[in-house]
Amino acid sequence: MAIKEKQNVILNYELKINDEIVDTNINKEPIQFVYGSGQIIQGLEDGIKQMNQGETKVIKIPSSKAYGAYDEELSEVVDIKEFEGIDLQIGMILEAQNDKNEVIKATVTEVTNDKVTVDYNHPLAGCDLEFKVIIHSII
Numbered sequence: 001m002a003i004k005e006k007q008n009v010i011l012n013y014e015l016k017i018n019d020e021i022v023d024t025n026i027n028k029e030p031i032q033f034v035y036g037s038g039q040i041i042q043g044l045e046d047g048i049k050q051m052n053q054g055e056t057k058v059i060k061i062p063s064s065k066a067y068g069a070y071d072e073e074l075s076e077v078v079d080i081k082e083f084e085g086i087d088l089q090i091g092m093i094l095e096a097q098n099d100k101n102e103v104i105k106a107t108v109t110e111v112t113n114d115k116v117t118v119d120y121n122h123p124l125a126g127c128d129l130e131f132k133v134i135i136h137s138i139i
Contacts, residue, residue: 001138002050005036008139009048014132017124030136041066044131051135061129070126075109075119083116094118 003009010032015023025031033039035048043065051057063069080088092108110117 002052003035003048003135003138007035008032008137009035010136010139011048012134012136016130016132017127019130026132026134043129044133047131048133048135051133053135053138056132056134059131059133061131063124063126063128066127066129067122067124068126070121074121075117077115077117080111080114080116088116 010030012026012028012030013024014021014026035045041061043061044059046065047057047059047061083094086094088108088111090108090111094106094108096104096106098104104120106118106120107123108116109119
């Protein structure tokens with residue numbers, strides 16, 4: 001029977017970007033989530049909708065249904081003095097709170113003697129995703 005709203009889905013996945021595996025839980029603990037609750041990206045929910053228990057499927061998701069387009073305006077250059085005491089490394093994920101007390105994350109993309117470039121885009125923004133999904137159970 002195909003997945004319906006509010007059912008618990010247990011699955012394993014392999015995520016590829018440009019034919020390169022970037023994440024997987026194949027041969028590891030599967031993930032579990034409530035279908036239709038927004039716990040996974042919309043494109044993946046749409047892709048598994050007609051799947052049944054025991055089924056395997058490759059699902060291609062455009063960036064628009066994953067983490068959105070890459071937005072150049074979400075990158076900024078900040079004075080390095082703002083990061084005093086932090087051993088900055090390119091690729092490092094920094095966390096802070098915005099004026100609404102929400103946690104925001106930024107990736108360090110460049111470090112010079114006096115400036116740091118941080119990127120607030122999701123690390124997978126602008127990427128088309130390819131998932132291999134194995135549905136273990138639908139409860």
